[in-house]
Amino acid sequence: MENIIQIPEPKLSRFLFADTRAAWFWLVVRLYAGYEWLMAGYEKVIDPQWVGSEAGTAVKGYLMGALAKTTGAHPQVSAWYGSFITNFALPNSVAFSYVVAWGEVFVGVGLILGLLTGIAAFFGIYMNLNFLFAGTVSTNPVLLLLQLFLILAWRNAGWVGLDRYALPKLGVPWAPGSIFNKSNI
Amino acid sequence: MENIIEIPEPKLSRFLFSDTRMAWLWLVIRLYLGYVWINAGYAKFTNPAWVGDSAGTAIKGFFTGALAKATGAHPQVSSWYASFITDFAMPNAVLFSYVITFGEILVGLGLIVGLFTGIAAFFGSVMNFNFLLAGTVGPSPILLLLQLFLILAWRNAGWLGLDRYALPKLGVPWQKGSVFK
Numbered sequence A: 001m002e003n004i005i006q007i008p009e010p011k012l013s014r015f016l017f018a019d020t021r022a023a024w025f026w027l028v029v030r031l032y033a034g035y036e037w038l039m040a041g042y043e044k045v046i047d048p049q050w051v052g053s054e055a056g057t058a059v060k061g062y063l064m065g066a067l068a069k070t071t072g073a074h075p076q077v078s079a080w081y082g083s084f085i086t087n088f089a090l091p092n093s094v095a096f097s098y099v100v101a102w103g104e105v106f107v108g109v110g111l112i113l114g115l116l117t118g119i120a121a122f123f124g125i126y127m128n129l130n131f132l133f134a135g136t137v138s139t140n141p142v143l144l145l146l147q148l149f150l151i152l153a154w155r156n157a158g159w160v161g162l163d164r165y166a167l168p169k170l171g172v173p174w175a176p177g178s179i180f181n182k183s184n185i
Numbered sequence B: 001m002e003n004i005i006e007i008p009e010p011k012l013s014r015f016l017f018s019d020t021r022m023a024w025l026w027l028v029i030r031l032y033l034g035y036v037w038i039n040a041g042y043a044k045f046t047n048p049a050w051v052g053d054s055a056g057t058a059i060k061g062f063f064t065g066a067l068a069k070a071t072g073a074h075p076q077v078s079s080w081y082a083s084f085i086t087d088f089a090m091p092n093a094v095l096f097s098y099v100i101t102f103g104e105i106l107v108g109l110g111l112i113v114g115l116f117t118g119i120a121a122f123f124g125s126v127m128n129f130n131f132l133l134a135g136t137v138g139p140s141p142i143l144l145l146l147q148l149f150l151i152l153a154w155r156n157a158g159w160l161g162l163d164r165y166a167l168p169k170l171g172v173p174w175q176k177g178s179v180f181k
Helices: A011-018 A020-045 A057-070 A079-089 A093-113 A117-133 A140-152 A163-170 B011-018 B020-045 B057-068 B079-089 B093-113 B117-133 B140-152 B163-170
Strands: none
Touching: A011 A020, A011 A140, A020 A093, A020 A117, A020 A140, A057 A079, A057 A093, A093 A117, A117 A140, A117 B140, A140 B117, B011 B020, B011 B140, B020 B093, B020 B117, B020 B140, B057 B079, B057 B093, B093 B117, B117 B140
């Protein structure tokens, strides 16, 4: 391991990101971010322009609005994201409509229950980042920042929640959990 | 330490964020980001509406534009950030004008020479984050994302740069470097 730069982690980050006593703080963050996602997703799921007979029309309007921001001296939407919208997102707007609506609901439920919290926060950030790339600011920066901390705190953020039981059972790919441990049988 | 949840770090993150063999990848990202920041900072430095006679006028225009986005059904700028602009940033527009101009240049220099890379990336992220909160997207999301990775890679991101010599000498507050011994 001669190539590894060994500098220990500060005590503060161990406390924030691995200590169960900090879990209450992450619960508050989870409930706020989860509520925001669940509400945004629920509004889309019950809206026929997102999910149902006219699925895709709302997304199409949003994407057209984003494309309109790719022009000018200081474009709000970058050219590469404009191409992604034109060539990939617009032709698949119905699929995107369902994925965004249900993705928002799943991220919200995951964060509120604290189940696979880090993964839920990752997909939440992934959506926020795409909304930002598409030129929409709104609450995205704040949610992005909060979820970034939830990803760093993936070990303890769901301790007041289902991860307290799920993580030790499932483990991680590089340290499988108890249900994969054959010696327990 | 009974409250600590012990789950080992994956090998991949050790390789990405601590291994000197990955320093060249961070060098490429540093050079790109540093170039963008220095360009943006230099354009402001040579502009009297940012630095000089009429310092503060450019940023006042930016703030006014941001405040205009705080209204409507789906406001792009949140009300708490609008209050921050009205009550704090606007009255100190000249100060902000200088801080942003020189801040952008210093962040760019730090990233290019790889000195305090993690700290430079942190202050870059703070600026990008504030531009986003003020309702301006531009290149901020991609810069923010790249700088987040540089912050995570603070140990090895400046290894092809001055941090290779500065970090062991200065150390960190919780483990002092060689100059303090």
